Amino acid sequence: MKTAGIVLDKLNDSNPTRHGLAPASLPAVYGAEPRGQHAAREALAAHVNGDGRLAPPVDPDRLYLLSSTSEAYAWLMKLLCDAGDAILAPKPGYPLIESIARIECVEPVEYNLRFDxxxxxxxxxxxxxxxxxxxxxxxxxxxVVINPNNPTGSYAKPAEREAIVDVARRHGLAIIADEVFFDYALEPFTDTAGDVVNRRFAGEDRVLTFALDGFSKTLAAPHAKVGWIETSGPDDDVAEAQRRLDVIADDFLPMGEMIAAAIPGMLQEAPAQTAKVRDRVRGNLATLHAMLAADDLGVVDVLRAEGGWNVLLRFPSVIDENDLVLRMIRDFRTSGQPGYFFDMTSNGYLAISLLPEPGDFRRNVGTVLEAVAAELGQ
Structure with a gap:
């Protein structure tokens, strides 16, 4: 009947909005579409397809709207894993993935990113x-691939991307690509023609792929609580995955209709918002390089960040990370995240955000430099 376009009356329809009982402030009929409101997914697909991503166009029916990429991780772990199964995630990396995996009874296994x-x-x-x-x-x-990674700011290089797809194909694995920071290139690598080599996993058609993104980065609006999953891969694999993912989405219900209805309007702000944030982080990165170069002690440097909002500072490893942060708290009323928060394999790292207003950012960098000098007895 559904395939034929026939809508059935339902004896058990307990949706109050279908029976004239919705409040005046929320008069719309609640459709409870598992993947999210179709009009919102159409608007989102138009936005995604227009970003020059060099990938096949996304079909709105391959998008799932939800409240955050955190929720997306949880849904995908439910979809792909039984209790005790494992997922691979990068190290260094944000600890959120491990925490969600534990909640979902999934074993997080780390693979390393190497810095040279x-x-x-x-x-x-x-x-x-x-x-x-x-x-x-x-x-x-x-x-799991974070592209670009947080906090290292590193994109998956073309050869790495191909190798990951190859491993996934040969072993029957899915790829979960978190690409929320993709649009914020900082110091990316280029080819011989000077073109940036970064490429999304979104739209990958050789292996089952779930690309994650959301308004927390696209609009610099974490309070909007809008995220999405884009599914791609061989058609049969996608169809089966979506059949099962629809059940999960229906069980946990899609995002609120008010937020979904506002998505097309919010997307109109995306280009300006992305440009505004990009200008801020690139400007602050330039300030950081200048301040580190001018520092008389000269013992703090910044690891190359290809993209994102955060960078890693490196200081002499004779200084304990905890001691440095505790000094900043005690003497400067400023806190920070030491490298071990992200499973850095050695001591001597501190994450710093590139988002603050320029004056605040200069003060933050100055605080780190003064605290390092104090720890060294200078």
Missing amino acids: GSWTIDIPEIEALVEAGETDGHPVRAI
């Missing part, structure tokens, strides 16, 4: 971890 002037993904380690999972009772079901 720039960050690279340890592809052989990914392959080894997948093969180990096939024999140790914690089979890997998905590879």
